[in-house]
Amino acid sequence: MKFARKNLSKSLALAAVSAALLAGGIARADEYGDVNQLLRNGKPQDALNKADQYLAGKPKDPQMRFLRGVVLTEAGRTGEAIAAFQKLTEDYPELPEPYNNLAVLYAGQAQFDKARAALEMAIRANPGYATAHENLGDVYAKLASQAYGRALRLDAGNAAVQPKLARIREVFAPDSRGSAAPAASPGPASR
Known part of the structure; x- marks a missing residue:
């Protein structure tokens, strides 16, 4: 599953940059960059401290809260x-x-029903959000895998279920080079 990381949305990012410029404070835009840079440099505690410091003065800022x-x-x-x-x-x-x-966090905890509900809300908020649609497909596949697994436990002789379960597992299996298939990627990725 893909994790949205860089911006909340194009319109929110534009609004944040515009607000920073109008307020005479390019520093605000720099604060986001500073937190991102600290995170990229493997300093999550420093990034968290910087974000918390910023949010102490602007607790409602959605971009920094997201970050x-x-x-x-x-x-x-x-x-x-x-x-x-x-x-x-x-x-x-x-x-x-x-x-x-x-x-993505719920899915990482195998709470697929909660993940599905959250993704449906994401799609309701923005029907054109491709990452949420892709992630919803991944969640449905995981739910299907669970259902097929239960079906096999209940009826081990059901010849129709095993190939379906095998196909779903193949989608989420590492490819021949040893990396995870894109649909199963649980780590952060840009939209």
């Missing part, structure tokens, strides 16, 4: 990341990316 959720995810603080993205979906239900990232 903070990404930092928490990268730092392996899944529970806190889920809470951050959940709060963003409550405060900004029109933004699809927090729902998508929430779904």
Whole structure:
């Protein structure tokens, strides 16, 4: 599954940059870049500190709150990341990316029904959000795999189920070079 990382949305990014320029503060745009750079440099705690410092003065900034959720995810603080993205979906239900990232975290915990619901909300917020559609397909495949597995446990002699389960497992299996198939990629990726 793909994880939205760079921007909440084009319109939000444009709004943030415009607001920064209008406020005479290119520094605001630099704050996002600084947090991103610290994260790219493998310094998630420093990135989190920088985000928290910024949010102390502007606690409602959705872009930095989103970025903070990404930092928490990268730092392996899944529970806190889920809470951050959940709060963003409550405060900004029109933004699809927090729902998508929430779904990726749920899927990583094998909570596929929650992941499905979050992705449906992302698609409701933005029907053209391709990453959410792709991730929803991945979640449906995982749910199908679980259902086929249960069917086999209940009726081991059902010859029709085994090939279906095998095909789904093949989609999520490492390819011949040892890397995961794109549809199963659980790590962060740009949209």
